Amino acid sequence: MQDQKHLFELPDDIHYLNGAYMSPNLISVRAAGSAAVQRKSNPLNIQESDFFEPAEELKSLFGKLINASAEQIAIIPSASYGLMSAISNVPYKKSQHALIVSEEFPSDHLTLQRWCKEHGAELKILSPPKEKEGRAKIWSEKIINSITEDSAVLVMSSIHWMDGTLFDLQAIGEKCRKTDTTFIVDGTQSVGALPLDVQEFKIDALICAGYKWLMGPYSLGLAYYSEKFNEGKPIEESWMNRGEASDFSTLTKYPEEYSPGAGRYNVGEFSNFITLPMLKAAIEQILDWKPGNIQQYCRELMKPVFTCLKVNEIPTDSQDSIASHLTGIYLPDNVNMDQLMTELKINKVYVSARGRSVRVSPHLYNTSEDIEVFLAIFQKHLK
Structure with missing residues (x-):
C-alpha cells in the first residue's frame, strides 16, 4: 500500500508521528463537517428522519469494522461515558474482585475503581513483567492466569496505550x-488501525473514542455492547432511546420500552448533525483502506526503528509483539527525555512522551522520510 498523504492537509514541513494523541482530519472529513455546518444554517434542511437514519448508517459501518450487528452499537460522547454504561451493568457477587492491567488509561482505571468502591470489591492490578523481551506473551499469560470464577470483570485496552503491547485478546x-467474567475492552488506541473482531475475541463491551484511530472529530465515539447488556440500565433517560421515538406525534405517550439491542446506551442528541457525518466519512475511508493494510504499512515504516533498537542494544519486545501504529521506546537511563523531546519539536518531529518511553505512532500520512528524521535525532541522543 502506498502512502495516503494526498488525502490529508498536513503541512509538508512537519513529521507528525503522533496519531495516538489525535488524528489529523482527512480532507473528506473536513468537507463533511463543513457541509454539515452549512446545512444547519437552514433548519428546513433537517427532517425528522435525520434524527435517526444517519445514526443507523454509522452504526452499521462501525459494525462492519468490528464484526458486530448495528443493533448492538451505541453512539457515545466519550470513552468514559461508554465505559460507565458498561461497568454500571456488571453484576457483583459477594467476595468477587475486579481486574485491570497496570498503568491503564485513567478513565478506565477510575471507572473500575468507582465500581469496586460501590460494591466493596478488591481491585487487582496486573503488572507487566520486568523483562522487555517477551513482554507481551508473559503479560498476557499473567492476565489469563489471574482470571478466575471470582473475577467479576476485566477492564483493559486492546493494546497498551503507552507502549503498544499486543495482548492475546x-x-x-x-x-x-x-x-463468566465480563470482558470490557477500551479499543480507542487500536480500532481503525488494527483488525479487531468482537466475536472472535469474545468481547462483552468494546468502547472507542472517535478522534484517534477512527479518524473522526472530538467528543464523539462508538461502543459495542453484547446481548448480555440488552436489559441493562442506561446512564440517562433520553427520549430518543425509546422504541417509538421516531414517531414525533407520540412523544408524550412516554413509552417505557427501550430501543432494541444496545439502543438504550446512546447518548442524548446522538444524531449530532455536524460531527456524525464527519465520523461517518472517516469510517468509510478506513473500511476502504482496511485496518490490516494500515497495520502492514506502518510495520514497514517502523522496521528501521526496531533495527536501531537492536543495534544499540536497547531491550524491547519483538516487532510482532508490538502494534506497528503505536510503539513505545523505553529510553536508556543516560538519555535525557526533556532534551530529546525539545530537539524533536524544534525539528518539527511530533511524538509523545509517556513515562520513560517515547511513543511513536505513524499512519498512512507518514513516509519513510518522517522515520529517518526521527531516527537521526534519536540516535544522536543515544550517544
Missing part, C-alpha cells in the same frame, strides 16, 4: 467466557 476472551 483471543485467549483472554476465552478465559473470561469460561469463568
Whole structure:
C-alpha cells in the first residue's frame, strides 16, 4: 500500500508521528463537517428522519469494522461515558474482585475503581513483567492466569496505550467466557488501525473514542455492547432511546420500552448533525483502506526503528509483539527525555512522551522520510 498523504492537509514541513494523541482530519472529513455546518444554517434542511437514519448508517459501518450487528452499537460522547454504561451493568457477587492491567488509561482505571468502591470489591492490578523481551506473551499469560470464577470483570485496552503491547485478546476472551467474567475492552488506541473482531475475541463491551484511530472529530465515539447488556440500565433517560421515538406525534405517550439491542446506551442528541457525518466519512475511508493494510504499512515504516533498537542494544519486545501504529521506546537511563523531546519539536518531529518511553505512532500520512528524521535525532541522543 502506498502512502495516503494526498488525502490529508498536513503541512509538508512537519513529521507528525503522533496519531495516538489525535488524528489529523482527512480532507473528506473536513468537507463533511463543513457541509454539515452549512446545512444547519437552514433548519428546513433537517427532517425528522435525520434524527435517526444517519445514526443507523454509522452504526452499521462501525459494525462492519468490528464484526458486530448495528443493533448492538451505541453512539457515545466519550470513552468514559461508554465505559460507565458498561461497568454500571456488571453484576457483583459477594467476595468477587475486579481486574485491570497496570498503568491503564485513567478513565478506565477510575471507572473500575468507582465500581469496586460501590460494591466493596478488591481491585487487582496486573503488572507487566520486568523483562522487555517477551513482554507481551508473559503479560498476557499473567492476565489469563489471574482470571478466575471470582473475577467479576476485566477492564483493559486492546493494546497498551503507552507502549503498544499486543495482548492475546483471543485467549483472554476465552478465559473470561469460561469463568463468566465480563470482558470490557477500551479499543480507542487500536480500532481503525488494527483488525479487531468482537466475536472472535469474545468481547462483552468494546468502547472507542472517535478522534484517534477512527479518524473522526472530538467528543464523539462508538461502543459495542453484547446481548448480555440488552436489559441493562442506561446512564440517562433520553427520549430518543425509546422504541417509538421516531414517531414525533407520540412523544408524550412516554413509552417505557427501550430501543432494541444496545439502543438504550446512546447518548442524548446522538444524531449530532455536524460531527456524525464527519465520523461517518472517516469510517468509510478506513473500511476502504482496511485496518490490516494500515497495520502492514506502518510495520514497514517502523522496521528501521526496531533495527536501531537492536543495534544499540536497547531491550524491547519483538516487532510482532508490538502494534506497528503505536510503539513505545523505553529510553536508556543516560538519555535525557526533556532534551530529546525539545530537539524533536524544534525539528518539527511530533511524538509523545509517556513515562520513560517515547511513543511513536505513524499512519498512512507518514513516509519513510518522517522515520529517518526521527531516527537521526534519536540516535544522536543515544550517544
